[in-house]
Amino acid sequence: MKVIIAEKPSVARELAKVFGANTKKAGYIEGKGFTFTWAFGHLLQLAPPQDYGFYGWRAQNLPMLPAKFKLAVRKIKTKDGVVEDPAVRKQLDVIKALFEECTEIIVATDAGREGELIFRYIYYYLKCKKPFRRLWISSQTDQAIKDGFRNLKPGTDYDTLFYSAHCRSESDWLVGMNATQALSISAGNRAVLSLGRVQTPTLAMICSRFNEVKNFVPETYFQVAIQLKKDESLFRAISAKNYKTKEEAEEVLEAVLDLARGYEKGARVEKVEAKAKKEPPPLLHDLSSLQQEANKKKGYTADQTLGILQQLYEGKLVTYPRTGSRYIGDDIFASVPDLIAKFKDHPLFGKQAQVLSSQKLNKRSVNAKKVTDHHAILPTGEPAGHLSSDRQAVYDMVVGRMLEAFHEECLKETTKITLVSGALFTANGTVIKQAGWRAVFNDKDEDKKDEDNATLPAVLKDETLVISNKAILERQTKPKPLYTEATLLKALETCGKDIEDEELRYAMKDSGLGTPATRASIIETLIKRDYIKREKKSLIPTDMGLAVYDVVKTKKIAQAELTGAWEKRLEEIKAGASVADFKAEIAEYTKSITQELLKAGTALAPITVKAKA
DNA sequence: GCAAGGTC
Numbered sequence: 001m002k003v004i005i006a007e008k009p010s011v012a013r014e015l016a017k018v019f020g021a022n023t024k025k026a027g028y029i030e031g032k033g034f035t036f037t038w039a040f041g042h043l044l045q046l047a048p049p050q051d052y053g054f055y056g057w058r059a060q061n062l063p064m065l066p067a068k069f070k071l072a073v074r075k076i077k078t079k080d081g082v083v084e085d086p087a088v089r090k091q092l093d094v095i096k097a098l099f100e101e102c103t104e105i106i107v108a109t110d111a112g113r114e115g116e117l118i119f120r121y122i123y124y125y126l127k128c129k130k131p132f133r134r135l136w137i138s139s140q141t142d143q144a145i146k147d148g149f150r151n152l153k154p155g156t157d158y159d160t161l162f163y164s165a166h167c168r169s170e171s172d173w174l175v176g177m178n179a180t181q182a183l184s185i186s187a188g189n190r191a192v193l194s195l196g197r198v199q200t201p202t203l204a205m206i207c208s209r210f211n212e213v214k215n216f217v218p219e220t221y222f223q224v225a226i227q228l229k230k231d232e233s234l235f236r237a238i239s240a241k242n243y244k245t246k247e248e249a250e251e252v253l254e255a256v257l258d259l260a261r262g263y264e265k266g267a268r269v270e271k272v273e274a275k276a277k278k279e280p281p282p283l284l285h286d287l288s289s290l291q292q293e294a295n296k297k298k299g300y301t302a303d304q305t306l307g308i309l310q311q312l313y314e315g316k317l318v319t320y321p322r323t324g325s326r327y328i329g330d331d332i333f334a335s336v337p338d339l340i341a342k343f344k345d346h347p348l349f350g351k352q353a354q355v356l357s358s359q360k361l362n363k364r365s366v367n368a369k370k371v372t373d374h375h376a377i378l379p380t381g382e383p384a385g386h387l388s389s390d391r392q393a394v395y396d397m398v399v400g401r402m403l404e405a406f407h408e409e410c411l412k413e414t415t416k417i418t419l420v421s422g423a424l425f426t427a428n429g430t431v432i433k434q435a436g437w438r439a440v441f442n443d444k445d446e447d448k449k450d451e452d453n454a455t456l457p458a459v460l461k462d463e464t465l466v467i468s469n470k471a472i473l474e475r476q477t478k479p480k481p482l483y484t485e486a487t488l489l490k491a492l493e494t495c496g497k498d499i500e501d502e503e504l505r506y507a508m509k510d511s512g513l514g515t516p517a518t519r520a521s522i523i524e525t526l527i528k529r530d531y532i533k534r535e536k537k538s539l540i541p542t543d544m545g546l547a548v549y550d551v552v553k554t555k556k557i558a559q560a561e562l563t564g565a566w567e568k569r570l571e572e573i574k575a576g577a578s579v580a581d582f583k584a585e586i587a588e589y590t591k592s593i594t595q596e597l598l599k600a601g602t603a604l605a606p607i608t609v610k611a612k613a
Numbered sequence: 614g615c616a617a618g619g620t621c
Contacts, residue, residue, distance in 0.1 A: 007619075007620080008619090008620060008621085009620095009621080039619085039620085040619080040620050040621050041618080041619030041620035041621085042617095042618060042619045042620080043619090043620095045616095045617095045618085045619095046616090048615080049615080057614070057615080074619095074620095082614095085621095087621070088621095110619090113618095114617095114618060114619060115619090117618080117619090118618090118619065165618095168617080168618080169616095169617075169618075171616095172616045172617045172618080173615095173616060173617085174616090175616075176615070176616030176617070177615055177616060178615090179615090179616090180614090180615040180616075181614090181615065184614080184615080189614095191614090192614050192615065193615095194614090194615060194616075195615090195616085196615090196616045196617070197616075197617075198616080198617065198618095199616080199617085310620080310621080314621080322619085322620080514617080514618090515617085515618070515619090517618075517619060517620080518617065518618060518619080521617090521618095522617085525616095
């Protein structure tokens with residue numbers, strides 16, 4: 001018997017279906033000489049400090065550098081404290097029995113670094129010696145699965161991938177556990193002051209933006225607005241220049257030849273620029289873009305959206321949600337017309353689904369090369385039935401985005417009218433000629449200011465127009481906005497892009513900080529630590545968060561570059577570079593950051609006393 | 614009591 005192990009039940013079911021195996025047992029499916037079993041993500045984790053004899057949180061223990069890491073069954077928190085997760089233990093027992101029985105293991109965890117680690121941790125924890133081969137597929141259509149099984153790779157081909165995954169895991173433990181204890185201890189051991197490769201740069205981003213806003217000095221400036229009349233329509237134009245003082249603006253205002261001053265047609269059209277613009281449809285959603293949209297439209301937190309999506313996924317209404325890809329492959333695309341047809345009677349989207357059924361689909365979201373372990377989020381087409389309002393809202397975002405993504409471009413015409421009346425004035429307008437994908441939600445373009453979205457009347461060069469009104473506008477420069485969950489998620493995704501060092505920037509280009517599956521929990525961790533809080537839609541630091549930021553802001557652990565540097569080395573390890581060298585560097589860094597924090601954290605003692613009181 | 618990573 002051969003046993004196939006997947007990362008999660010849904011994938012195991014999919015594989016079993018392709019093989020025609022359908023005898024369901026507790027924790028596995030069998031048939032046709034194969035057994036399909038699964039993990040639930042990471043079943044095992046690196047054992048906590050006490051498993052190496054580091055009891056309590058004491059400076060003498062630091063730095064904790066286990067000679068050899070141990071694995072422990074994943075824990076959950078219950079009212080009786082932290083215990084082994086019984087479901088995980090049970091599944092491990094199932095896997096153990098199957099591994100003992102089998103002649104060969106086929107590794108079908110997700111095709112990536114963590115997928116490899118999930119399997120290897122199980123394999124080594126169970127002290128299994130059975131031979132294994134690797135299934136490496138990036139799409140789960142029947143054809144891709146069949147091809148993948150015909151083309152299984154030797155398990156050892158992925159040894160270096162495992163080494164890089166293992167290094168990632170141990171390095172995060174070493175730096176995170178030691179830095180956390182060092183800071184907490186030196187601040188008086190009254191509160192958990194956690195630090196980590198991902199959470200600390202995230203905190204730093206929130207704090208630095210907050211400080212920027214707090215220290216921002218707004219500057220007042222002035223504009224002159226005129227109201228013009230062409231036949232029966234009115235529109236507004238704004239001075240081409242901004243003025244620093246009210247006096248300057250008043251001079252310009254005075255010079256305007258308006259009706260009140262007796263000028264029948266005091267404005268002359270200097271220039272009319274009309275441009276046709278094609279606006280392509282948005283890409284399909286990945287988890288992050290959906291979390292951002294749900295936060296903007298409905299105010300859901302990233303964590304809530306992930307939870308809702310997980311429920312929809314378990315209800316088989318949407319495809320795998322924790323994806324970082326906004327694309328699908330050609331195989332999935334082939335099934336899209338049928339999928340769209342299933343929404344022809346949908347109360348909200350039925351009409352657009354029908355429209356789409358009769359036109360050529362836009363292929364902007366179709367690119368097999370940009371599909372990583374999972375493709376973009378799509379509805380499955382299963383009948384949804386009655387859903388709670390939040391599930392319905394998120395489901396509609398998935399369905400609506402699918403219709404948008406395969407829709408035609410939106411055709412717009414933008415117009416810029418330049419006028420002279422004393423000074424120069426401009427009016428910007430946009431007219432949607434053909435809604436295309438924008439017909440799905442009929443939303444306005446939220447990135448644009450209202451005044452740029454005005455509908456302007458047709459005017460000709462050198463035509464003269466009535467100025468029916470004029471005014472001075474007092475404006476203020478604005479700071480960048482505080483982070484919301486939506487903008488923070490975006491920033492986490494893209495934060496590697498402005499790193500100066502070219503190699504580090506390259507190493508982070510596909511990753512950013514954290515992963516789609518973990519970003520929501522990073523935000524929740526910072527809130528749980530009392531480092532940040534939600535205020536309306538914004539995320540703002542607490543006094544504690546700001547104090548921690550002050551201590552670590554110049555250190556490597558607070559920089560996104562640290563992840564870039566690690567990614568670069570991990571990529572090299574994957575390509576065969578020395579593991580020992582990287583481990584030695586991490587041990588060195590662990591020692592130095594621990595020493596620094598053991599001294600630096602004393603500055604935080606007063607604030608932890610206050611927090612405790 | 615602690616990281617980041619995965620997922621029911």
